[in-house]
Amino acid sequence: MEYVLIIISAIFVNNIVLSQFLGICPFLGVSKKVSTAVGMSAAVTFVMALATCVTYLLQYYVLVPLGIEFLQTVSFILVIAGLVQMVEIILKKISPSLYQALGIFLPLITTNCGVLGVALMVVQKQFGFGGEAAHFFNLGQSVVFATASAIGFGLAITLFSGIREQLELSDVPKPFRGVPIALITAGIMAMAFMGFSGIV
Amino acid sequence: MSKLRIITNGIIKENPTFALVLGMCPTLGTTTSALNGFGMGVATMFVLFMSNIVISAVARFIPNKVRIPSYIVIISTFVTIVQLLMQAYLPSLYETLGLFIPLIVVNCIVLGRAEAFANKNSVLDSACDGLGIGLGFTLSLTVIGLVREILGNGSAFGLKFITGDGVLAFVLAPGAFIVLGYLMVLFNKFVAKKE
Numbered sequence: 001m002e003y004v005l006i007i008i009s010a011i012f013v014n015n016i017v018l019s020q021f022l023g024i025c026p027f028l029g030v031s032k033k034v035s036t037a038v039g040m041s042a043a044v045t046f047v048m049a050l051a052t053c054v055t056y057l058l059q060y061y062v063l064v065p066l067g068i069e070f071l072q073t074v075s076f077i078l079v080i081a082g083l084v085q086m087v088e089i090i091l092k093k094i095s096p097s098l099y100q101a102l103g104i105f106l107p108l109i110t111t112n113c114g115v116l117g118v119a120l121m122v123v124q125k126q127f128g129f130g131g132e133a134a135h136f137f138n139l140g141q142s143v144v145f146a147t148a149s150a151i152g153f154g155l156a157i158t159l160f161s162g163i164r165e166q167l168e169l170s171d172v173p174k175p176f177r178g179v180p181i182a183l184i185t186a187g188i189m190a191m192a193f194m195g196f197s198g199i200v
Numbered sequence: 201m202s203k204l205r206i207i208t209n210g211i212i213k214e215n216p217t218f219a220l221v222l223g224m225c226p227t228l229g230t231t232t233s234a235l236n237g238f239g240m241g242v243a244t245m246f247v248l249f250m251s252n253i254v255i256s257a258v259a260r261f262i263p264n265k266v267r268i269p270s271y272i273v274i275i276s277t278f279v280t281i282v283q284l285l286m287q288a289y290l291p292s293l294y295e296t297l298g299l300f301i302p303l304i305v306v307n308c309i310v311l312g313r314a315e316a317f318a319n320k321n322s323v324l325d326s327a328c329d330g331l332g333i334g335l336g337f338t339l340s341l342t343v344i345g346l347v348r349e350i351l352g353n354g355s356a357f358g359l360k361f362i363t364g365d366g367v368l369a370f371v372l373a374p375g376a377f378i379v380l381g382y383l384m385v386l387f388n389k390f391v392a393k394k395e
Contacts, residue, residue, distance in 0.1 A: 018373060019373045020229070021224075021225050021226075021228040021229035021373070021376065022225055022229075022299075022303075023225070024224035024225045024228060025222075025224055025225070025308060028221070028224060070280060070284065071280070072302070073276050073279055073280050073283065073302040073305055074273065074276040074277065074280060077272055077276055077305050077306065078269070078272070078273065078276075081268075081269055081272060110306075111306050111308055111311065112306070113225045113303045113306040113307075116302070116303060116305065116306050117299055117303055120299060120302055120303075121299060124299070174388075175385045175386075175388040175389040176385055179221050179381075179384060180381045180382070180384040180385045180388065181381070182381075183377045183378070183380050183381030183384065184377065184378055184381035184382070186377045186381075187374045187375070187376070187377030187378035187381060188374070188378075190373040190374040190376075190377055191369065191374040193373075194372065194373065194374065
């Protein structure tokens with residue numbers, strides 16, 4: 001049951017883009033077409049789940065026993081950067097077609113603050129669902145949380161790109177063109193997502 | 201370019217928020233009030249200033265292939281310093297900004313300036329650039345925070361000037377997007393045109 005609550009909470013209630021403001025750069029940058037938005041969200045889901053798994057293990061089996069938690073930021077970002085590079089190399093070797101689809105998004109993911117943000121969130125914040133006392137996630141819950149957060153990112157960016165495709169065709173006043181109208185659209189979407197608050 | 205030009209360049213012409221549209225996550229996430237925005241801006245400015253200086257000083261010795269990871273290590277060192285300093289001396293601000301302090305590492309502005317400016321200019325010029333871009337970022341975050349605070353809470357820099365509540369939505373997530381969107385429209389209309 002707790003897993004279901006984690007998933008619903010991460011996708012809808014605390015959507016990482018529209019309520020936590022993580023991963024705004026790709027959200028604005030690669031949302032001009034639905035197809036690229038879908039590719040980006042697939043790549044993010046993959047990397048986010050993997051990165052959270054690895055940084056979780058790093059935190060509890062290396063940093064905490066050695067008492068060097070202050071190296072969290074440095075070590076997490078290096079692990080994520082290395083991981084992204086590795087995924088890119090492996091993908092290129094074993095599945096060229098998947099690499100074709102996701103390849104161009106992978107380098108961008110290193111600087112997607114959502115990946116580092118979620119990795120830090122699961123080791124820093126305590127969560128409590130369904131009346132339970134707040135506690136730190138275990139490995140399984142962390143990976144589920146990361147995957148669900150990434151799906152939330154995918155949902156937001158895919159919906160948003162659909163709206164932006166329509167916006168391209170409409171006559172927007174000149175100072176509004178480009179990013180400003182996109183931001184205002186995102187604001188209205190965020191308002192719609194606020195309707196989910198209070199579910200979990 | 202004179203040093204002063206480099207500094208003012210970052211404030212208006214290459215304003216990181218309104219002209220370059222970089223570093224959107226902290227811009228939206230931390231500007232719930234003018235002071236929070238200001239705090240985040242200063243923290244980022246410190247990291248930008250220090251990392252620009254160090255990167256411009258050591259850029260010649262770093263092989264081209266590993267430059268990005270090396271820059272990230274330098275940047276995250278300063279982020280950790282900011283994080284520890286804030287935790288010690290400004291614990292309440294540290295609580296409010298939360299996750300966004302460590303996330304300065306992945307702020308595109310910092311890495312962007314390292315790549316676009318610091319690695320090909322002198323130490324002094326890079327310091328000026330870091331200062332200018334940092335000031336531009338601080339200024340825009342404070343303005344966004346101020347507008348949101350006035351509309352959402354009826355106060356400015358923590359001083360309340362109306363009785364009762366403001367429009368709460370401006371402090372919450374939707375307000376961030378909408379305020380930034382409209383401020384960007386004003387910037388496009390009145391500032392960017394003059395060039």
